[in-house]
Amino acid sequence: MLVALLLARGRFPGKTLLDGLVHLPLVLPPVVTGYLLLLSFGRRGLFGEALANCCGLVFSFRWTGAALAAGIMGFPLMVRAIRLSIEAVDRRLEDAAETLGAGRIGVLFVVTLPLAAPGLLAGLVLAFAKALGEFGATITFVSNIPGETRTLPAAIYTLTQTPGGDAAALHLVLVAIGLSLLALVASELLARRLASRIAG
Template sequence: MPWFSPEEWVAIRLSLKVAVAASLASLPLGIALGWLLARLRFPGKALLDALVHLPLVLPPVVMGYALLVTLGTQGAVGAFLKEHFGIVFAFRWTGAALACAVMGFPLMVRAIRLSLEAADRRLEQAAATLGAGPWRVFFTITLPLAWPGIVAGAVLAFAKALGEFGATITFVSNIPGETQTLSSAIYGLMQVPGGEAGIWRLAMVAVAISLGALLLSEWLVRRHQRGREA
């Protein structure tokens, strides 16, 4: 007897696909905002910081509904994207990735920001004094110094995406094979008599993947730190 049904395998693969897409797609913006909040002072910085962290304090269903109203096929932005570019997020796996990215984004930005704030800026200043331009300093000095925070932020966003439920089910529903991730599959099994075995199987998969990601992140960070000390 196979460990997982075909439907459960689909949910597992889709969850990994959504979580990876959400964390990787949001990483460039996360680095940019983390640097902005860590290094610059400007009017409205406190407001921007609050907006970035808003998904942490709002109910996920509210964020999902906001995405649906904004990016749904009847929403202002969603209708424009569909009409002019043929891009549709609502009730698609890409919409699930977008919702997961929004919910995990504050964790990513915070980890990157803290790493940048802890970095020794004298190294950046020394590189600039030796003639390196701003972009070269950023890519050769700043990013390597912030590497532990970038890894931690990406892993946290991945883990959050893997377990996200409220925003995704509100925005993209629970469509088997299209938007049914591990969390929504578990929710569906809760509505079925005798679904306890499937719930435990999928829950253990979620725990194993998240734990593996965290352990990999810790190993990469420690390896990076040993490389800097060598």
């Protein structure tokens, strides 16, 4: 959210660079992202080694790594949605709030974010969907270890490659469809409630 805010309202040198960096995982082949993660957060990686030494946090071939990969892949989508919704908030309302005695932070929490709420929600759902479906970066970074880093898509892929795994794969497919539908419906309902509150 902070990054989205910076990109929406900030004016600073290197904004384009940050913008590009945030969106990189969106356009890079996921395998490349996964490999880069492996290089930097792996056991011998640039950050991975330091993190493992100081806090005992290990990413490679652990579920934490799967979460990190999913997060990195979902991040640009979320930032994008949140940024657009913040940009859509009427600056004149923020001005009005300031003349009424609200400080910058106050304006953010009382005016900007509530008005951008539907967009924030959309961003979360998009990120969730991307994280759920992430395959390429995850499998490159943390492989496909049962009970540790086997994500839903990875599990389905494994089962389709296994003789006689079709039925189990179908089950998981149903689970995936169910989860996705649930997320979509929930977000739609929430967004509608938020929107009606804003639109009165």
